[in-house]
Amino acid sequence: MGKAFIKIKYRHIIDSTYQTSFEKDVFNDTYNEFLMQAQGYNQDNRFTTFGQLVNNNPKANSLHYKVGFAIGLYVRDLNNIIPVLKDSLDKTVVPFATYQFEIIDSDITNKTAHRVAITYTSHTLLLLDTVGEYFLLSRDEKVNGVNEPAETFMLKMQPGLSICNYQPIFELATSIS
Amino acid sequence: MFTLNTSIMERKDFLKNSMGMLGIGTVLVACSKSVDSTTSTTTSTSTSSGTTSGSCTATATETDGPYPLYSSRGSSIQRVDVTDGKTGVPLSIALTICNLNDSCNVLSNARVDIWHCDKDGYYSGYSNSGYLGTQDNTALVFCRGIQYSDSNGVVKFTSIYPGWYTGRITHIHAQIYVNGVLKLTTQIAFPDDITKAVYATSLYSAHGQNTSVTSFSADNVFSDGTGTEMATVTANSTTGGYDLSLTIYVSA
Numbered sequence: 001m002g003k004a005f006i007k008i009k010y011r012h013i014i015d016s017t018y019q020t021s022f023e024k025d026v027f028n029d030t031y032n033e034f035l036m037q038a039q040g041y042n043q044d045n046r047f048t049t050f051g052q053l054v055n056n057n058p059k060a061n062s063l064h065y066k067v068g069f070a071i072g073l074y075v076r077d078l079n080n081i082i083p084v085l086k087d088s089l090d091k092t093v094v095p096f097a098t099y100q101f102e103i104i105d106s107d108i109t110n111k112t113a114h115r116v117a118i119t120y121t122s123h124t125l126l127l128l129d130t131v132g133e134y135f136l137l138s139r140d141e142k143v144n145g146v147n148e149p150a151e152t153f154m155l156k157m158q159p160g161l162s163i164c165n166y167q168p169i170f171e172l173a174t175s176i177s
Numbered sequence: 178m179f180t181l182n183t184s185i186m187e188r189k190d191f192l193k194n195s196m197g198m199l200g201i202g203t204v205l206v207a208c209s210k211s212v213d214s215t216t217s218t219t220t221s222t223s224t225s226s227g228t229t230s231g232s233c234t235a236t237a238t239e240t241d242g243p244y245p246l247y248s249s250r251g252s253s254i255q256r257v258d259v260t261d262g263k264t265g266v267p268l269s270i271a272l273t274i275c276n277l278n279d280s281c282n283v284l285s286n287a288r289v290d291i292w293h294c295d296k297d298g299y300y301s302g303y304s305n306s307g308y309l310g311t312q313d314n315t316a317l318v319f320c321r322g323i324q325y326s327d328s329n330g331v332v333k334f335t336s337i338y339p340g341w342y343t344g345r346i347t348h349i350h351a352q353i354y355v356n357g358v359l360k361l362t363t364q365i366a367f368p369d370d371i372t373k374a375v376y377a378t379s380l381y382s383a384h385g386q387n388t389s390v391t392s393f394s395a396d397n398v399f400s401d402g403t404g405t406e407m408a409t410v411t412a413n414s415t416t417g418g419y420d421l422s423l424t425i426y427v428s429a
Contacts, residue, residue: 029251032357039359040352065302069318072253098316 003129006137007165008094008122010085013104015115022083025074031114033070034106037063042108049113050106067116068101075099075118082120085161088134088154095139096120121164126150133157233281236405236425239364239398254321258335261319265296265337266375267418272333272365274326274353277428283330284429288354291334292321296381298342307342308384338375338419339367341387346396347372349408349421355429365423366393366403371410375419 014023034050041053041060053060082094098121107113126138134154155161270291276284294300298307301317320339324332339347349365369392376386393399399406408423 025251036354036357036359040362065315069252069254069302069321071251072318074251076253100315 003169004127005124005165005167005169006127006163007097007124009162009164010082010094010096010120010122011160012082012084012118012120013115013160014117015104016112020083022074022078026071026116026118027114029070029074030067030101030103030116031106031111033067034063034103034114035108037066038106038108045108048107048109050103064102067103071101080123082122085120085155088156091153093139093153094120094125094155095123097123124165127163128152231277231281233275233277233424233426234405235277235428236361236363237402238362239406240362252323254318255323257322257324257333259291259320259322260336261301261317263295263319263337264380265340266378266380267413267416268336268338269413269416269418269420270334270336270349271331271420271422272326272351273422273424274330274332275424275426277426279429281426283326283328284355284427285326285328285330286355287326287330287332287360287427287429288323289326289332289425290321290323290352290354291349293336293339293349294342295320296337296340297384298340338372338381340381340384341376341389343389344397346387346390346393346399348398351425353425353427355427360427360429361425363425364398364406365421366399366407367421368407368410369393371419 018024018027082096087093100119104115129136138150138152140150274284274287301314301319304313322334347367353361390396408421413420
């Protein structure tokens with residue numbers, strides 16, 4: 001794999017097995033909000049699960065973003081760093097530009113069935129190389145000149161992680177021998 | 178060895194919050210003129226004629242439209258000022274929530290969600306098309322707000338006069354929750370003469386008058402009447418815009 005500018009997506013699944021305070025807030029508040037919002041699509045309380053609501057009324061798909069805005073401030077407090085996704089030094093270092101919330105499933109009668117995901121899309125990163133299972137990446141988009149050092153980090157390929165945008169870098173200019 | 182120009186890479190700012198402040202007109206409306214009015218058990222209604230209980234009439238139920246958004250402790254839309262930097266004629270909104278099941282007295286701590294389009298007819302929260310083309314507003318939350326009614330049953334928002342989009346006459350969406358239970362989904366109508374005046378001002382003139390739906394009778398939501406949903410809208414010399422007030426009746 002050659003050098004490239006890339007963007008990555010990381011899908012952060014949050015359910016009743018939450019570990020962090022962020023995950024706890026997201027789990028609890030999105031469930032509470034789901035309980036409220038689901039009412040608009042559940043006259044006579046005929047249904048209990050998110051899947052049933054959507055099957056009965058496709059408009060219930062609006063619940064994804066209706067519920068998602070309930071955690072906007074929690075996500076803002078992440079300061080644009082993807083949580084959970086850690087580099088080879090066990091640090092969260094990957095910045096994100098946007099995110100999208102989705103309800104995987106839920107049940108108005110069973111909170112443990114509540115399962116949601118936040119998919120973060122990174123800023124543009126510079127992919128320098130791959131080393132085994134690891135990507136060698138830099139947050140420095142601008143790399144000028146020759147033999148100029150760049151701050152890098154290494155990120156392991158893992159479930160939930162994907163490259164969603166790829167722009168190869170051609171060595172257009174100066175190659176100094 | 179390589180030289181790069183990365184100026185083509187764009188960055189997007191995350192969740193922009195507007196801190197603009199506009200004056201909020203104070204409009205308090207008494208729900209009940211008579212404390213001894215008869216309170217009767219009412220059932221919800223889906224017509225704009227409403228249901229009468231004692232001295233007041235239930236606000237009519239309307240569709241929530243396709244795009245409401247909501248709140249929690251971490252909500253990005255629980256705020257008074259919902260403009261988020263959007264330009265438009267200032268609109269100070271005061272809604273009073275009253276309870277049909279309590280002699281039409283004011284109802285405190287009711288959650289009120291509102292949302293409406295910007296001056297050009299675009300909503301935040303999703304990608305939508307209008308006269309300016311398609312706008313991806315997925316990451317934005319302008320013109321959406323949540324407040325809880327105070328001891329006078331009042332919630333206030335600072336916003337802008339909504340524009341219009343094809344298929345609808347000017348409106349604001351509203352939902353009322355009491356103790357976590359959705360009590361009412363409705364829409365708020367605007368006096369036509371004021372809307373026409375606003376749409377003739379410089380900020381709105383590019384889109385101009387609503388040529389899509391030119392009367393309430395032609396509107397798919399308000400065609401059955403605006404009796405319980407027509408707001409009182411008055412000029413506000415301080416903001417240079419308008420104050421909107423409406424009393425909304427729910428059975429709680």
